[in-house]
Amino acid sequence: MKNLLGPAIKSFRKEKGMTQSDLSKLTGFSQNTISNHENQNRAITEKDIATYASALGVSPQQLFDYVTDHSNVVTFSKDSESIISIFNKLDIKRKKEVLDFATFKLYEQQRNEEIFTIAAHSDDPNKKVSKEEFKKINSFLDELDRKFDKK
16 A cells, blocks of 8 residues: 655655654654655555654645655556646646645545454354344444544
């Protein structure tokens, strides 16, 4: 799973003359987590973005701007060319809004690709579950799923 902001975090960290260890002390993230974020091997949350921005003395928007300014697009389909053509006609404020939206959509897509399992079991393999009990179990599991999605 990739995140788009890893290279921005790495660039700002190096620009400030900081090591991953230095950044670790400021963010509370382990050096391994920082490495995984910078190398785009680990998803990054909104809270993580705010933490990095604060530690690096930049705004979250500056991290996103870095992505916009340093993205290398090589080939496009006809649809992509239309999107780029429209994007290029937008003013800078709207370009940032489009980038924020696209970044969020990618994050949302990556979250949907994560695999997780929630299971329930009974100590009594012969126990019959009523429809009402089954609904309560499903309701509880749905609530756990919603809490998981908020993380």
